[in-house]
Amino acid sequence: MDQAGISRRSVLAAAGAAGLLGLTATPAQAAATPWYPSAKFGVFIHWGAYSAAAWGDAKHAAEWYLYAMNVTDPARGTGTRDHHLKTYGADFAYDQFIPRFTARRYNPHSWVRLFEQAGARYFVLTSKHHDGFQLFRNTASDRNSVRLGPGRDLVGELFSAAADTRLKRGLYYSLGEFYSPALGTAPRNPYTGAEIPYTGYRPVTDYVSQYEHVHLKTLIDHYDPDILWADGQGYHEFGGGPIFRPKTWDWRSDEILAYYYRNAAGRPHPKSVLANDRFEASHADFATVEGDNKKYVLRPDPWEACLNIGKSWGYNENEDPAKIKSSVQLIRLLAEVVSKNGNLLLNIGPREDGTIADWMSSRLLDMGRWLRINGRAIYGSKPWIRAMDGDLCYTRACGAFNLIPLHWPDGRLLVPGDVPINDRSRIRLLGGHSRPLPWTRTADGIVIDLPRHRTDDFTEEFPAVLSATDW
Known part of the structure; x- marks a missing residue:
């Protein structure tokens, strides 16, 4: 992952985007329905050779291990560099982690079941992260999981496992790489400075056309992703x-996105596909806001908060327990993001063998348990004129106005008087008893009497949903 600015571009369906990029869309193609704004919740998956290194610190997340090895300035953080030297020695190159990335216990069907149980509507898998290691077969490079490491098409297996499900399938692709001879940044031994091989690299004279675009066209042609999620697009220098x-x-992203949209629109049954705002292109379908401590705001166009459960996106044996978000925190974040017209893309980082740590899977399962009761206020919802008042979130869905207090009130909930609740409205607690809750309008607002105890099998720390309808 890397930080990026927020695009203001509006969402368009595949056919509309094709028109923007100089393509011709037929009426049938224009009928493709964009699914993304209704999905609301997806799972991000960071998995690669860095999962075998499995180490990060307060300064550098685990998936940045290759770069962090090269940072020499203590102010920028040398924890990974020092850890690597002590644990593996100066002559152990990062690429020696590739054979240790085995995927020997990778069961893509169990991943898919977990995502479904979590209530996710889509997933996004890292097909190539910043270390340049690809999880799919291609003709541009041998630095991939079929030729090296697992000896398997990891992208293809997950996409096949999800083919007959409701899950939409997405692929992350890092446009650039930490180090590459084709970019003029050949990898070097971090301790001696000597140039070292870039395992699996095939020399190219044009990185974009002979390498990056070959990769992206392979992903489009062979896997037909519903989302292309770009990253690693800018110039940076962080001490390594x-x-x-x-x-x-x-x-030249307009070229590849035109290819992508044309592929989706030019078929007997066109489908809606999307690209995020990190391609440095003339079009994006949704904006991305990455990481924690963001001040989310209500936006008129679709956007996505991509968040991690802990500090690292890739698996980290050194994860600080204090940095791991609880299920309650994650559900509160989901409610806040959705109230502001966004989707939450929640990341997990499987181990090198393909297993998912219990502290990750348990949080996903808690999300699913909550969504099975309260999903009608989340999926397909639209924002109100205000997203929140204090820690009270609002959504509109299925003919209902939904109130989501992020903390369970004590006995009564006071709601601002201008919310769309009228004399005909009935207010019920989703997952609770079916009888309407008593409420009154006062000079201070609307006061809703709540049950003394939760009746939806959740502790009082979990958000509840109050649904107001006129029927």
Whole structure:
């Protein structure tokens, strides 16, 4: 992952985007329905050779291990560099983790079942992260999971496992890489400075057309993703040398997105596909807001908060327990993001063998348990004119106005008087008893009398949903 600005571009269906990029959309193609704004919850998956290194610290997340090895400035954080030297020695190159990335216990069907049980409507898998290691077969490079490491098409197996489910399937792709001979940043031994091989690399003279676009066209042609999620697009220097791309650079992303949209629209049964706002292209379907401590705001166009459960996106044996969000925190974040017209893309980082740690899967299962009761206020919902008042969130869905207090009130809930509740409205607690709750309008607002105890099998720390209808 890397930080990026927020696009203001509006969401368009595949056919509309195709028109923007100079393509012709037929009426049938224009009828493709964008599914994304209704989905609300997806699972992000960071998995790769860094999962075998499985180590990060307060300064660098585990999936940045390759870059963090090269940071020499203590102010920028040398914890990974020091850890690597002590644990593996100066002559152990990052690429020696590739054979240790085995996927030997990878069961894509169990992943899919977990995502479904979590209530997710889509997932996004890292097909290539910043270390340049690809989880799919392609003709541009041998630095992939079929030629090296697991000896398996990890993307293909997960997409096949999800093919007959309701899950939409997405692929993350890092446009640039930490180090690559094709970008003028050949990898070096962090301790001696000597140039070292880039395992599986096939020399190219044009990184974009002979490598990056070949990868992306392979992903489009062979896996037909519903989302393309770009990252690693900008020039950066964080103490371990310049990364991702030269300062002056053109990813020629309009070309690849035109190819993507044309592929989706030009078929007997067109489908809606989307691309995020990190392609440095003339179009994006949704904006991405990454990481914690963001001040989310209500936006008119679809956007996505991509969040991690802990500090690292890739699996981290050194994860600080204090940094791991609880299920309650995650559900509160989901309610806040959805009230502001966003989707939550929640990340997990499987181990190198393909297993998912219990502290990750248990949180996903808690999300699913909560959504099975309260999902009618989340899926397909739309925002009200205000997203929140204090810690009270609002959504509109299925003919109901939904109130989601992030903390269970003590006996009564006071709601601002201008919310769309009228004399005909009946207010019920989702997952609780079916009788309407008593409420009165006062000079201070609307006062709703609540049950003394929760009746939906959740503790009082979990958000509840009050649904107001006129029927």
